[in-house]
Amino acid sequence: MNFSSKLLEDAVAEFSKLPGVGQKTALRLVLHLLNQDKPEVEKFSRAISKLRNEIQFCQVCHNISDTNICEICASHKREKSLICIVEDTRDVMAIENTNQYNGVYHVLGGLISPMDGVGPSDLQVDSLIQRLETGEVKEIIFALSATMEGDTTIFYLNKRVKHFTITISTIARGIAFGGELEYVDEVTLGRSIATRVPYENSLTR
Amino acid sequence: MNFSSKLLEDAVAEFSKLPGVGQKTALRLVLHLLNQDKPEVEKFSRAISKLRNEIQFCQVCHNISDTNICEICASHKREKSLICIVEDTRDVMAIENTNQYNGVYHVLGGLISPMDGVGPSDLQVDSLIQRLETGEVKEIIFALSATMEGDTTIFYLNKRVKHFTITISTIARGIAFGGELEYVDEVTLGRSIATRVPYENSLTR
CATH class of the missing domain: 1.10.8.420 (RecR Domain 1)
Incomplete structure (x- = not known):
């Protein structure tokens, strides 16, 4: 031009x-x-x-914050023994908007992606291990994207944390609420049949 | 959020x-x-x-410029007797990119649009009249969008300038080069038949 x-x-x-x-x-x-x-x-x-x-990043969970410690980590109402591991601040916002989660977060700052030159040392992994070493944490939830990079990161983190006596879970994968069966991709549909849950469990929200 | x-x-x-x-x-x-x-x-x-x-605007043509007089208006190679009237600087760039035009420009800074509260006094009309009053200009070309606003602006400007002894023209409208007849809208196609040109004329570029 x-x-x-x-x-x-x-x-x-x-x-x-x-x-x-x-x-x-x-x-x-x-x-x-x-x-x-x-x-x-x-x-x-x-x-x-x-x-x-x-801009600052929370020294505990590494979420974007205006203060040293973010509001969520500083709040007495939040369950400190439950950590949700997410990729970035957008995921924190998305989960906060559901009003379904009362634990705290750990923001990795990315996902392991050899293609983009992002390795475990680029993510906030060590500080996660330190948080687990305090012994206060009872459960961690992996809430990462259902992509190759997300799965690789979960695989790596699981290896690093499995010697701790904590519950390790991932968010449920399956067909979205409101989704029509015929438009769901084969992988999701196949996996959602393989990992079917008792009807009673599916009712609890 | x-x-x-x-x-x-x-x-x-x-x-x-x-x-x-x-x-x-x-x-x-x-x-x-x-x-x-x-x-x-x-x-x-x-x-x-x-x-x-x-940022500055050229004092002659009102195009965006780093200097009082823009490069085009200051150039000795450009035909000063031919003025192309356009809406904004994007149109100047588009026409310059064709390498087919050797005259100068007049940037109106908008189009008459009563719906958006834009009247003739909001546009650079008076300075256009002043340029025509010098008597140096032989032809003006309206290169405005083929919309209601563009047509209204041409209609208004034409009334203001028709007492000058200059040629007043508008850019040709019709089917785009490479366009397939079946996909052209009816108005364009109908008008392009009504305003058909001798075959020999259509060959000159």
Whole structure:
């Protein structure tokens, strides 16, 4: 693209670096910002810069936080003996939105993925082991994506934690509520038959 | 959404204001930025703030520019007697990319749209009239979108400029090159039959 201004070109180039944003979308977003009032754009720019420079990660669970210890870890109402292991802060938000979970979290910060050069040392594994060594934890739940990377990570973590006397569980996999059988993929359907549960158990929420 | 951090929430809120960006996309973009190095994010933030504060508009054609007079208007190679009237800088870029146009531009900065509260006084119409009053201009080309707003704007501008002794033309409308007849909408096809051109004329590029 031939830009009539270097400033415009720079801003478009920066926006194009975002995931899923191409040059045309970037230009549209930049022209939108150009049409806004200066204080508005300044607010936008400052929010980003402030986020990156001042954000903290909870020292216990590594979730994004404004303080040393996040609200969940600091809360007296949460069950500290139950740890849900997730990939990132989006998963914490998704589980919190269900209002079904009263334990605490451990945010790994990624999944093991040799293809992307992410190994166990890039994740918050050691601090998880340290949390288990205190002896306060009774159960850990793996709530990771049902992908190759998720399964690899669970496999690795399970090996690291299985000598602790704790319950190790994973979130249930099967057909989604509201899902129609004929549209479910074969693997999920096959596995959901193989891992069928007693009818009474399926009723408890 | 329940955010674990106010800084995160602020940044997501700012990104959500962009056109076509919802909360989930905004969160994805913000988390992407969080994973980048601090100088990278600072560059992103500064490019936006700089763009808004330092950008200039060409005093002749109102195109986005780093200088008082844009490169196109300042160039001796461009035909100053031919003005192409466009909506915004994206149209200038699109036409420049064709390498088929050697005149100059006039950027209106929008189209007349009563629904959005945009009237003629919001557009760069007076400065267009001033350019025509110098007597240097021999032809103007309307290169506006083939929409209700575009047609309204052409209709209005035509009334304002028709007393000048200049040629007034619009870009050709019809079936796109490479377009298959059966997929063309009825209006375009019908109009392209009604406004058919001699075969010899259609060959000149």
